[in-house]
Amino acid sequence: MTSIPHIPVLLNEALQALNLAQSKLVVDATYGRGGHAQAIFRRLPPGAQLIVIDRDCAAIEQAEAAWGAEKRVEAIHAPFSRLSEIIGGRDLVGKVDGILFDLGVSSPQLDQAERGFGFSRDGPLDMRMDQTRGITAQAWIKHVDEKELARVLRVYGEERFARRISRAIKKTLEEKELRSTGELTRLISAAVPTRERGKHPATRSFQAIRIAVNDELQEIDAVLPQALEVLSQGGRMVFISFHSLEDRLVKRYLKTQSRGDPYPRDLPVTHDMLKPRLRLIGKAVMPSAQEVAINPRARSAVMRVAQKVE
Ligand SMILES: C[S@@+](CC[C@H](N)C(=O)[O-])C[C@H]1O[C@@H](n2cnc3c(N)ncnc32)[C@H](O)[C@@H]1O
Numbered sequence: 001m002t003s004i005p006h007i008p009v010l011l012n013e014a015l016q017a018l019n020l021a022q023s024k025l026v027v028d029a030t031y032g033r034g035g036h037a038q039a040i041f042r043r044l045p046p047g048a049q050l051i052v053i054d055r056d057c058a059a060i061e062q063a064e065a066a067w068g069a070e071k072r073v074e075a076i077h078a079p080f081s082r083l084s085e086i087i088g089g090r091d092l093v094g095k096v097d098g099i100l101f102d103l104g105v106s107s108p109q110l111d112q113a114e115r116g117f118g119f120s121r122d123g124p125l126d127m128r129m130d131q132t133r134g135i136t137a138q139a140w141i142k143h144v145d146e147k148e149l150a151r152v153l154r155v156y157g158e159e160r161f162a163r164r165i166s167r168a169i170k171k172t173l174e175e176k177e178l179r180s181t182g183e184l185t186r187l188i189s190a191a192v193p194t195r196e197r198g199k200h201p202a203t204r205s206f207q208a209i210r211i212a213v214n215d216e217l218q219e220i221d222a223v224l225p226q227a228l229e230v231l232s233q234g235g236r237m238v239f240i241s242f243h244s245l246e247d248r249l250v251k252r253y254l255k256t257q258s259r260g261d262p263y264p265r266d267l268p269v270t271h272d273m274l275k276p277r278l279r280l281i282g283k284a285v286m287p288s289a290q291e292v293a294i295n296p297r298a299r300s301a302v303m304r305v306a307q308k309v310e
Contacts, residue, residue, distance in 0.1 A: 025096050029101050099238070101220075116137060125179060146167060287301050
């Protein structure tokens, strides 16, 4: 397997947001290839601990190879929706000073044909971040009905031609199996009547199917309250999203928790009574034009930061 590097997105911005100089324990919930984790570790004070999580075995293998001898770093193979259990199991709830979520897929996942995430190289239709569980994209496409497939393509992929593509996939499946990314790419390309400039016609559908196969939005929904729970008073949570639906979930949660408990509008309520649990730190941060020029995969990134209220 070739090792394709992953360039960490919004690296300096995320490091600054995490407030590392004061931290005793930091969690990188989406290790990938450790771009952020390496930089975080270098900035931690002596004795501080780093826990890294990824649901991808290849990511954790790389983490173990890179950090095996380092007692202050622990690598855990798990979906981040198990955050409370992971942190609770180590008796560290309320002690996490910073937690980073760099959502979506890594460059090695996208670029290695055998993972089945990409349409530019032919590979098995897998698309699972965690290849030890769940169903592959091949099985998902086969079992989902035409209407739901169209909904996923439209909502997760913002695909205009969702119904056409869904119909073409289901029609083909009546005659033969769809086993490879190449077969799916050709089928989608033939079903899409017009081309978007600079975008492969299968881009949106592949993204949508990947999000569905990996329950990506459900994972985010599940982890948001857990991130709040495990943080220390004054601890920071940092989210880097690449999809408007991911960012919407994060934005809504941070906004609600920073407003505090809902009261009827006409009641005279003080800020203290509302008991907000989070404080928003700055506004949404996007990568600079310079970063996007060096790393085009950064182009859709949005970072949001919040701090647990003391
Ligand atoms: C964008 S990459 C992170 C890259 C990393 N920050 C770096 O600099 O190398 C996202 C990583 O998060 C992992 N991931 C995505 N969703 C996850 C989830 N729900 N639970 C655990 N890991 C997840 C993916 O497997 C992938 O390795």
